[in-house]
Amino acid sequence: xxxxxxxxxxxxxxxxxLEVLARVLPPRGLVLEIGSGTGxxxxxxxxxxxxxxxxxxxxxxxxxxxxxxxxxxxxxxxxKPPLAIDVTKHPWPVSAADAVVCINVIHISPWEATLALxxxxxxxxxxxxxxxxxxxxxRGGAHTSQSxxxxxxxxxxxxxxxxxxxxxxxxEVAGNEGLALEEAVPMPAxxxxxxxxxxxxxxxxxxxxxxxxA
Numbered sequence: 001x002x003x004x005x006x007x008x009x010x011x012x013x014x015x016x017x018l019e020v021l022a023r024v025l026p027p028r029g030l031v032l033e034i035g036s037g038t039g040x041x042x043x044x045x046x047x048x049x050x051x052x053x054x055x056x057x058x059x060x061x062x063x064x065x066x067x068x069x070x071x072x073x074x075x076x077x078x079x080k081p082p083l084a085i086d087v088t089k090h091p092w093p094v095s096a097a098d099a100v101v102c103i104n105v106i107h108i109s110p111w112e113a114t115l116a117l118x119x120x121x122x123x124x125x126x127x128x129x130x131x132x133x134x135x136x137x138x139r140g141g142a143h144t145s146q147s148x149x150x151x152x153x154x155x156x157x158x159x160x161x162x163x164x165x166x167x168x169x170x171x172e173v174a175g176n177e178g179l180a181l182e183e184a185v186p187m188p189a190x191x192x193x194x195x196x197x198x199x200x201x202x203x204x205x206x207x208x209x210x211x212x213x214a
Contacts, residue, residue, distance in 0.1 A: 029098030
């Protein structure tokens, strides 16, 4: 029996995301993925970046079978067994990572999860390490598209603690944990890949990136 689950969103965005990750991830080391979902993303990234070791994680343990099945189908030796990580529970079971990737989590979790994600990433990343997040975002308190505005309303109807977050507010939280916004890359379906770099303070030009990207 094939336990692999397939979702349309990872199929649409995994290659555009990989193009960013190939530029910003370190050449080798451990990459922790928070919220691995079906496992489609981590397998795509691990296959293309064999010098890196990937640690998938998914709080919903029922998805672990799908992650393991995707890894087995790909015959990949650079992906560890999935962990059940709740970002709000510290310390995380991974005490150090060279990079962290978090896809489609910030908007479908309470704001406290974003606070915990930034705190945890700031804790386990080395100096100049990167956190990469992906999803829909607002800018300056406004949605970037009508479809995102409708999506935000549907999220909040499902759970009032969910919702599309404002990049400015996320950047403020990240900055408190020593993470500065380095790059905002437009993605399919009005999403963005955000690259956060661990530093001792805000990187020069980070504010301009938040204000100026299209």
